[in-house]
Amino acid sequence: MKTLWKLDYSQVKSGLNSGEFTPTELAESLWERIEAVDPKIKAFLSYEKEFVLKAASESTERRKNGKPLSEFDGIPIGIKDNICVANMLTTCASRILENYRSPFNATVVERLLEKGFVLFPRTNMDEFAMGSSTENSAYQITTNPFDTTRIPGGSSGGSAAAVAASMVPVALGSDTGGSIRQPASLCGIYGLKPTYGTVSRYGLVAYASSLDQIGPLSKDLQGVVDVYSVISGKDPRDASSRNISPYDPSKQQSVKIQGLKLGVMKMTSEISPEVAKAYSEVLEKLKAEGAELVELDFSKLGSAIPIYYIIATAECSSNLSRFDGIRFGSRKDLAGKLEDLYVSSRSEGFGPEVKRRILLGTFSLSAGYYDAYYGRAQKARVLIRKEYEGYFSKVDLVLQPTSPTTAFKIGEKTSDPIQMYKADILTTSVNLAGVPAMSLPIGKDSQGLPIGLQVTGPVLEEGKIFSFVQSLSSRIDPKIDLPDTIR
Numbered sequence: 001m002k003t004l005w006k007l008d009y010s011q012v013k014s015g016l017n018s019g020e021f022t023p024t025e026l027a028e029s030l031w032e033r034i035e036a037v038d039p040k041i042k043a044f045l046s047y048e049k050e051f052v053l054k055a056a057s058e059s060t061e062r063r064k065n066g067k068p069l070s071e072f073d074g075i076p077i078g079i080k081d082n083i084c085v086a087n088m089l090t091t092c093a094s095r096i097l098e099n100y101r102s103p104f105n106a107t108v109v110e111r112l113l114e115k116g117f118v119l120f121p122r123t124n125m126d127e128f129a130m131g132s133s134t135e136n137s138a139y140q141i142t143t144n145p146f147d148t149t150r151i152p153g154g155s156s157g158g159s160a161a162a163v164a165a166s167m168v169p170v171a172l173g174s175d176t177g178g179s180i181r182q183p184a185s186l187c188g189i190y191g192l193k194p195t196y197g198t199v200s201r202y203g204l205v206a207y208a209s210s211l212d213q214i215g216p217l218s219k220d221l222q223g224v225v226d227v228y229s230v231i232s233g234k235d236p237r238d239a240s241s242r243n244i245s246p247y248d249p250s251k252q253q254s255v256k257i258q259g260l261k262l263g264v265m266k267m268t269s270e271i272s273p274e275v276a277k278a279y280s281e282v283l284e285k286l287k288a289e290g291a292e293l294v295e296l297d298f299s300k301l302g303s304a305i306p307i308y309y310i311i312a313t314a315e316c317s318s319n320l321s322r323f324d325g326i327r328f329g330s331r332k333d334l335a336g337k338l339e340d341l342y343v344s345s346r347s348e349g350f351g352p353e354v355k356r357r358i359l360l361g362t363f364s365l366s367a368g369y370y371d372a373y374y375g376r377a378q379k380a381r382v383l384i385r386k387e388y389e390g391y392f393s394k395v396d397l398v399l400q401p402t403s404p405t406t407a408f409k410i411g412e413k414t415s416d417p418i419q420m421y422k423a424d425i426l427t428t429s430v431n432l433a434g435v436p437a438m439s440l441p442i443g444k445d446s447q448g449l450p451i452g453l454q455v456t457g458p459v460l461e462e463g464k465i466f467s468f469v470q471s472l473s474s475r476i477d478p479k480i481d482l483p484d485t486i487r
């Protein structure tokens with residue numbers, strides 16, 4: 001029983017359903033694992049042991065009585081700190097929410113609980129999901145399990161590191177411009193950014209509402225597919241939710257590699273040689289299996305980063321206005337005037353990156369500059385969406401590296417925000433277009449650091465992505481072993 005924590009998602013699921021071990025035994029083993037390695041990884045912002053073990057024992061009871069809530073009853077899942085869990089702290093890794101306990105569950109949380117999942121709150125993140133390295137957390141820096149002097153990616157770095165270091169088999173993250181796919185890539189696991197509107201945002205603390213989506217990260221594809229099938233589907237409490245049923249894996253037709261048309265990119269100087277090499281090796285393999293590779297023109301997507309940062313900062317400046325020390329957020333300077341209370345609560349509560357973005361967003365939304373920046377960015381966003389429509393009129397799926405480099409060193413990019421923003425060069429356009437994309441591990445570099453492939457599909461074609469990823473994974477055996485120190 002000692003090593004249940006080592007199991008990947010599929011093994012956890014089958015072991016629970018065959019009665020090989022109980023949800024309690026599993027949760028206890030994961031707990032030992034967390035206590036042993038998390039002091040080095042720092043993936044969790046708090047240790048909710050009692051809460052977890054109670055949920056696990058309720059699940060054990062249900063299974064013992066032959067009444068599991070579903071085939072998922074007892075499966076542990078990490079929860080990012082910007083997804084509301086009732087009565088639990090939900091701080092978005094920010095000081096301004098340090099005492100915030102959510103009075104309600106996010107829709108995704110409710111759906112997981114209905115099926116019996118055991119929640120493991122709260123994984124670390126960049127403050128309000130703004131960042132690409134998890135270094136913007138107000139509380140701690142999460143490290144990459146493959147090399148603890150490096151970042152795990154961000155902003156869902158806590159979720160990715162927790163999964164990669166076997167502290168949970170699957171976790172939820174959120175992705176506004178790459179925050180599920182990029183950490184998944186840098187930590188050698190699978191991560192899905194679903195089609196915009198397929199997963200409810202109710203109870204996800206908003207960063208940029210027109211881009212944010214919740215999605216799963218897992219060590220194997222099955223975890224991503226299962227969790228997506230549970231959390232997707234119409235939610236009347238989210239006005240941007242699509243009128244669709246939850247994803248049904250049984251209706252998925254399999255995709256054959258033979259004859260499949262795959263859009264590929266020419267490598268640029270921004271992509272590191274080792275990432276480029278792993279990418280081209282996968283393409284060679286696919287070609288040998290009969291896939292047709294079509295080189296696409298990605299030049300228009302080159303503007304995705306500036307468009308993204310105008311839209312995302314504009315939306316965040318508006319969304320974060322509710323944290324004023326009165327409606328939300330810890331209150332400072334009670335003795336001063338009302339204005340002083342606002343100013344001190346926000347000045348003390350927000351970290352430097354969040355402040356930078358509120359300033360940028362307020363500027364681009366201001367009367368004198370709206371047309372020049374925000375208005376133009378919105379028009380350019382439409383062109384990005386059309387560009388993707390053009391791609392998918394020619395190919396079935398688009399393949400790119402997820403991240404231009406493997407995991408960088410802690411502190412390497414913190415003094416230069418533009419360098420940090422460039423970590424998202426291959427992921428932001430996907431959110432602007434609202435299409436689904438997934439990162440999967442395809443190998444590692446000469447230092448043993450994971451490399452990921454991003455597979456992007458047309459709107460609502462998650463099933464096509466899953467089926468392709470399944471065929472591809474079985475051909476490349478992407479299992480990437482952790483170093484001894486953490487294994």
Ligand code: GLN
Binds near residue numbers: 129131154180424
């Ligand atoms: N790194 C990007 C940003 O800082 C994306 C973040 C995200 O997807 N939440 O905005």
